[in-house]
Amino acid sequence: MTQTEVGVETRNATASVAPPSLNGQRAQTLSEVARASSTTFILALFVTLSGKPCAKLVPIEAVEQLEADGVGFAGYAAGYMGQQPKDSDLIARADVASFTPIPFIKPGLAIVHCDPHVDGKPWPFAPRIILREQLRRAAEMGYTVNVGAEIEYFLVNRVDGELVTADRSDTSAMPCYDARDVTRMYDHLTEISAAMNALGWGNYANDHEDGNGQFEQNFDYADAMTTADRVITLRYLLSVVAEKRGMQATFMPKPFTTRTGSGLHMHLSLWNDDGAVFPDSDDALGLGLSSTAYAFVAGILEHACALQGLIAPTVNSYKRTGATATTSGATWSPRYATYGGNDRTHYLRVPDHHRVELRGGDGSANPYLAAAGAIAAGLDGVRRGLHPGKPGTGDSPSEMLPMTLLHAMDAFEADPVLTAALDVAGPGVAEYFATCKREEFFEWHNTVSSWEIDRYLTSF
Numbered sequence: 001m002t003q004t005e006v007g008v009e010t011r012n013a014t015a016s017v018a019p020p021s022l023n024g025q026r027a028q029t030l031s032e033v034a035r036a037s038s039t040t041f042i043l044a045l046f047v048t049l050s051g052k053p054c055a056k057l058v059p060i061e062a063v064e065q066l067e068a069d070g071v072g073f074a075g076y077a078a079g080y081m082g083q084q085p086k087d088s089d090l091i092a093r094a095d096v097a098s099f100t101p102i103p104f105i106k107p108g109l110a111i112v113h114c115d116p117h118v119d120g121k122p123w124p125f126a127p128r129i130i131l132r133e134q135l136r137r138a139a140e141m142g143y144t145v146n147v148g149a150e151i152e153y154f155l156v157n158r159v160d161g162e163l164v165t166a167d168r169s170d171t172s173a174m175p176c177y178d179a180r181d182v183t184r185m186y187d188h189l190t191e192i193s194a195a196m197n198a199l200g201w202g203n204y205a206n207d208h209e210d211g212n213g214q215f216e217q218n219f220d221y222a223d224a225m226t227t228a229d230r231v232i233t234l235r236y237l238l239s240v241v242a243e244k245r246g247m248q249a250t251f252m253p254k255p256f257t258t259r260t261g262s263g264l265h266m267h268l269s270l271w272n273d274d275g276a277v278f279p280d281s282d283d284a285l286g287l288g289l290s291s292t293a294y295a296f297v298a299g300i301l302e303h304a305c306a307l308q309g310l311i312a313p314t315v316n317s318y319k320r321t322g323a324t325a326t327t328s329g330a331t332w333s334p335r336y337a338t339y340g341g342n343d344r345t346h347y348l349r350v351p352d353h354h355r356v357e358l359r360g361g362d363g364s365a366n367p368y369l370a371a372a373g374a375i376a377a378g379l380d381g382v383r384r385g386l387h388p389g390k391p392g393t394g395d396s397p398s399e400m401l402p403m404t405l406l407h408a409m410d411a412f413e414a415d416p417v418l419t420a421a422l423d424v425a426g427p428g429v430a431e432y433f434a435t436c437k438r439e440e441f442f443e444w445h446n447t448v449s450s451w452e453i454d455r456y457l458t459s460f
Helices: 030-036 060-069 127-140 179-184 186-198 224-244 291-302 304-311 317-321 367-384 405-413 416-422 429-445 450-456
Strands: 041-047 053-059 071-073 090-094 109-118 144-159 162-165 205-208 214-218 248-250 264-272 348-352 355-358
Touching: 030 060, 041 060, 041 090, 041 127, 053 060, 053 071, 053 224, 060 090, 109 127, 109 224, 127 144, 127 224, 127 367, 127 416, 144 224, 144 367, 179 186, 179 205, 186 205, 186 214, 186 224, 224 248, 224 367, 264 291, 264 367, 291 304, 291 348, 291 355, 291 367, 304 367, 304 405, 304 416, 317 405, 367 416, 405 416, 405 429, 416 429
Parallel strands: 041 109
Antiparallel strands: 041 053, 071 090, 090 109, 144 162, 144 214, 144 248, 144 264, 205 214, 264 355, 348 355
């Protein structure tokens, strides 16, 4: 819920390590950056379509082999990767620019994000490949895309099968920003903050969110690929650090019926060779946006229902967007595809003239797919010169977002721009994704719940 700081788009984004080339000098190899950071083991990591991080632990003695040949995975075993048991291995090829030492987790440990290939070609079902190709197409239009991400999560335990807040003293009706709740989680929050700052991410705020046991830790914006990599890395760090203290960090959109859910809010902006594209001091509507920015907003709004299938991709997601009330009195989750100024009730908020904040995504979103879908939708609006009209007040039934994952998949499959966003690196990805998500919906739907037992057992 905490907004990315005003003016954050003007900051310089710092990489985890030196980029592959500096001032025209020879690019550093993975071996060089790994040995320079005293790395002894590398998690060679990629992410499935469902957002699951998959990795092999590679010793430094094999780093040259990792860099030259990649490391193999049985794609079907990994999960949602568009493969069957008979298919060729996924070969994860390391992107040296993503190399991230994490000795604060284990001495000598590092992560490198990888691009899966099959039979020597980039695998079109790999989320990182999808985002990379979408960014290439944005570049063909003359744009680079910067993204900031807000990661919300709960710290919980499971006791006798029941989910409970890890901090048993975190019980107030309106706990948001409570200094006492933050202080009790001081060790966890400061360890994560120190880790982000050691990596050069620019952590600038750590707060208690609207739900009991819910937190958010913010870092500076960067280019879209770097931010997506950092979201995956931070989820990993949060999970490991929480487990070390006997807690579980969950990014589940709505783990508690009566509490606010966890979002993955994305702050998006376009840039070209002349600098930031979004600001325009002559904006007649008063938001300080350019015609290009309004077209980008209009594109996202036009494709919002389909986009929900990518940025809110689970059954549980729609318990969050469909919530009507919480203990604190607000859901902080949009139900309608509207936009406005510094107003958190909208699907798209315009906190300042540098960026727009997409608030429909949640903690289950795959950051690569979420960014790729949002960029594709926004750029469709730019290509077509769309305009969203005057900033709205919301609550229009014609702009209502999907009520369930099944409705979202219907909208997604009917939207050629969003399906093309998943098929951008090769055909069949969108159809496969929608099929998997429909199966997920019906697996849930076919499971008898305690709600049904309570409601129907003796009702007839």
